[in-house]
Amino acid sequence: xxxxxxxxxxxxxxxxxxxxxxxxxxxxxxxxxSANPDAARHYNSLMMMISNFQDRGKEIxxxxxxxxxxxxxAFWKEMADYERTALAVEISKEEPEKxxxxxxxxxxxxxxxxxxxxYSLLLCSAxxxxxxxxxxxxxxxxxxxxxxLSDSMNAKWADIASPVEKGTxxxxxxxxxxxxxGYAELLFDNQARVVLEGPAEFQxxxxxxxxxxxxxxxxxxxxxxxxxxxxxxxAKIIDLGTEFGVQVEIGGNTQLHVLKGKTMxxxxxxxxxxxxxxxxNARKISGKTGEISDICCRPNHFxxxxxxxxxCVWRGQNLDLADIVxxxxxxxxxxxxxxxxxxxxxxSSKPEGRRGASNDYRLVASxxxxxxxxxxxxxxxxxxxxxxxxxxxxxxxxGLTCENIINVTTNVDxxxxxxxxxxxxxxRAISMHANMGITFxxxxxxxxxxxxxxxxxxxxxxxxxxxxRPSASNADFWVLVDGKLKFKKEHVKIGQFHSIDIELxxxxxxxxxxxxxxxxxxxxxxxxMVLTAIDSDWGIFIDPVLVLSPK
Amino acid sequence: MMKEAxxxxxxxxxxxxxxxxxxRIYGFIYALMPNQAxxxxxxxxxxxxxxxxxxxxxxxxxxxxxxxxxxxxxVRQYCRKQKRSLITFDSQAIENLIxxxxxxxxxxxxxxxxxxxxxxxxxxxxxxxxxxxxxxIRVPEIAENLNRTTGHIYRVMARIHNSLLKCIKRQxxx
Numbered sequence: 139x140x141x142x143x144x145x146x147x148x149x150x151x152x153x154x155x156x157x158x159x160x161x162x163x164x165x166x167x168x169x170x171x172s173a174n175p176d177a178a179r180h181y182n183s184l185m186m187m188i189s190n191f192q193d194r195g196k197e198i199x200x201x202x203x204x205x206x207x208x209x210x211x212a213f214w215k216e217m218a219d220y221e222r223t224a225l226a227v228e229i230s231k232e233e234p235e236k237x238x239x240x241x242x243x244x245x246x247x248x249x250x251x252x253x254x255x256x257y258s259l260l261l262c263s264a265x266x267x268x269x270x271x272x273x274x275x276x277x278x279x280x281x282x283x284x285x286x287l288s289d290s291m292n293a294k295w296a297d298i299a300s301p302v303e304k305g306t307x308x309x310x311x312x313x314x315x316x317x318x319x320g321y322a323e324l325l326f327d328n329q330a331r332v333v334l335e336g337p338a339e340f341q342x343x344x345x346x347x348x349x350x351x352x353x354x355x356x357x358x359x360x361x362x363x364x365x366x367x368x369x370x371x372x373a374k375i376i377d378l379g380t381e382f383g384v385q386v387e388i389g390g391n392t393q394l395h396v397l398k399g400k401t402m403x404x405x406x407x408x409x410x411x412x413x414x415x416x417x418x419n420a421r422k423i424s425g426k427t428g429e430i431s432d433i434c435c436r437p438n439h440f441x442x443x444x445x446x447x448x449x450c451v452w453r454g455q456n457l458d459l460a461d462i463v464x465x466x467x468x469x470x471x472x473x474x475x476x477x478x479x480x481x482x483x484x485x486s487s488k489p490e491g492r493r494g495a496s497n498d499y500r501l502v503a504s505x506x507x508x509x510x511x512x513x514x515x516x517x518x519x520x521x522x523x524x525x526x527x528x529x530x531x532x533x534x535x536x537g538l539t540c541e542n543i544i545n546v547t548t549n550v551d552x553x554x555x556x557x558x559x560x561x562x563x564x565x566r567a568i569s570m571h572a573n574m575g576i577t578f579x580x581x582x583x584x585x586x587x588x589x590x591x592x593x594x595x596x597x598x599x600x601x602x603x604x605x606x607r608p609s610a611s612n613a614d615f616w617v618l619v620d621g622k623l624k625f626k627k628e629h630v631k632i633g634q635f636h637s638i639d640i641e642l643x644x645x646x647x648x649x650x651x652x653x654x655x656x657x658x659x660x661x662x663x664x665x666x667m668v669l670t671a672i673d674s675d676w677g678i679f680i681d682p683v684l685v686l687s688p689k
Numbered sequence: 690m691m692k693e694a695x696x697x698x699x700x701x702x703x704x705x706x707x708x709x710x711x712x713r714i715y716g717f718i719y720a721l722m723p724n725q726a727x728x729x730x731x732x733x734x735x736x737x738x739x740x741x742x743x744x745x746x747x748x749x750x751x752x753x754x755x756x757x758x759x760x761x762x763x764v765r766q767y768c769r770k771q772k773r774s775l776i777t778f779d780s781q782a783i784e785n786l787i788x789x790x791x792x793x794x795x796x797x798x799x800x801x802x803x804x805x806x807x808x809x810x811x812x813x814x815x816x817x818x819x820x821x822x823x824x825x826i827r828v829p830e831i832a833e834n835l836n837r838t839t840g841h842i843y844r845v846m847a848r849i850h851n852s853l854l855k856c857i858k859r860q861x862x863x
Contacts, residue, residue, distance in 0.1 A: 148851055168779055186799060
């Protein structure tokens with residue numbers, strides 16, 4: 139490697155660490171590292187040096203340990219030498235201080251207290267002592283049932299002899315529960331909800347207190363349970379009306395991520411620190427030194443909600459509608475390439491050619507979260523849901539369509555437009571040629587993960603690049619909620635790229651996405667070719683998601 | 690606060706070894722996958738795996754080399770599973786980085802050498818590194834403060850880092 143190349147690798151590595159590297163620079167760095175083992179060695183050495191600077195910078199830059207250590211050693215050595223050789227110093231006996239003989243007469247005044255006051259005081263004290271003793275007794279008592287295992291998924295517990303099943307009551311005490319794999323949700327009697335992700339070891343310390351030896355826990359605490367706490371080997375986290383996640387690493391570090399509201403963090407080994415940590419903030423408490431440091435709050439780091447009935451694990455991510463088209467639950471279980479035939483409502487993995495169809499609303503029985511599909515033509519009333527919702531403004535079309543409604547990735551459309559670069563080549567998308575419509579059942583999705591609200595629909599959209607005759611593309615995009623028009627963009631052509639963001643309420647039942655042929659005539663001519671109205675109208679909804687939020 | 694998960698001598702030994710070696714294992718993971726969140730996840734998985742298989746570890750052998758071997762397998766698995774947008778190198782680059790990962794074994798020696806080499810830098814070079822790593826100012830901000838272009842400061846930083854690396858190499862070989 140020459141100096142120039144070494145310099146280039148170093149610049150790119152520094153940028154990579156600071157996350158200021160561009161896609162092309164990263165690609166170039168990747169190519170260099172792939173092609174040249176010496177470059178890989180240089181990169182590793184550099185990374186280690188940067189990591190040393192980041193972790194032990196003060197020690198390196200200020201030579202703290204060496205200087206301080208040396209000074210300290212020199213000081214004690216000098217001190218010891220001095221003590222060995224110094225002459226004894228006679229310490230004279232101190233004269234006791236003479237008492238000040240000046241006396242001031244102090245008249246003792248006895249306060250007058252009534253017997254009633256004394257009895258009241260005694261009674262109050264006795265009550266107070268009883269209350270404190272009782273509270274202490276309660277908190278120390280073991281074996282009180284305080285929580286229920288409300289749900290679990292793929293859970294493997296260490297204690298095979300006594301299986302922990304849904305509905306099991308958990309008692310306070312010394313018992314350490316070891317969840318080897320999977321997920322478990324505990325509902326405390328005060329309504330605090332705790333989700334554990336295996337491997338995790340925990341204890342139920344009291345009716346409002348969990349001890350976590352290691353693993354991850356996420357707590358959702360309602361107002362009725364404010365004060366709920368998680369204890370770790372080196373910290374206490376006390377809820378102040380909030381949602382938060384705690385992770386205890388196997389090495390003893392504790393991480394606290396506050397996603398809603400605020401908590402009180404108590405930590406530190408020699409100097410105890412109490413601090414309020416509010417929403418969007420996170421701290422790491424070193425297991426070794428007790429030092430507290432700021433870290434990035436990671437909203438998707440903890441499993442927040444589980445639902446064994448729908449086999450759902452929710453970490454705060456959005457619900458992916460493309461995954462649902464692929465037969466999944468919206469969290470990645472769907473199949474890429476799977477599709478729904480808009481002319482029959484049946485799932486299909488085969489490509490279908492151009493064809494005409496009536497505008498009947500066809501139920502999709504195979505996917506619980508898709509209500510139905512249709513080929514809009516606007517010539518008669520256009521039904522857009524199983525509840526008979528009508529789309530009054532549906533444009534008139536030829537009733538032709540091509541292909542199916544497909545769950546795809548944008549790998550096939552790496553460059554959606556000539557100018558817009560889509561950096562993530564593996565984004566999920568729904569491919570829908572004109573003229574097609576699909577209606578999602580929001581109510582069914584709400585049952586997928588209870589305790590979570592659907593807040594918005596967001597997506598990007600455009601025309602797929604692989605249209606054979608790009609200049610012929612021209613399509614209209616529509617979004618309806620319960621048959622009511624919420625968004626439209628007409629005459630979208632290849633090279634254009636748009637976004638949708640629609641607010642949804644808890645009363646909204648159906649969400650419909652529709653693409654039509656953009657008012658093109660039934661027959662048109664392009665470079666001596668006769669084209670149909672739907673020619674090259676390969677619509678695509680990229681990253682179509684429902685944004686979720688805990689209730 | 691709770692007691693430690695396990696106060697057995699085995700656990701204490703494990704924690705001692707992990708504490709002494711986790712920085713270099715993490716450094717290795719981060720070099721392969723320059724994404725803090727993903728690297729922390731892999732580090733955590735590696736620690737758990739090492740604890741679960743600690744009976745297989747023979748005391749006196751190289752703990753960090755064992756950890757790095759486990760971490761590299763977990764990184765491979767992670768990259769295979771990861772479908773979404775995560776900046777990672779391609780498989781050939783990762784293989785090369787793994788082949789050259791023995792440099793992470795010399796972390797303690799490197800720190801001693803780095804301390805020595807840092808003193809040999811020009812004072813303005815030392816100041817640049819202090820700004821970057823002690824005051825944690827990123828290069829674009831340093832450039833703004835010094836009224837220079839970002840590209841210029843990156844090149845200066847690269848030169849300083851490269852001269853430190855050369856010095857360390859000399860130190861370690863002597």
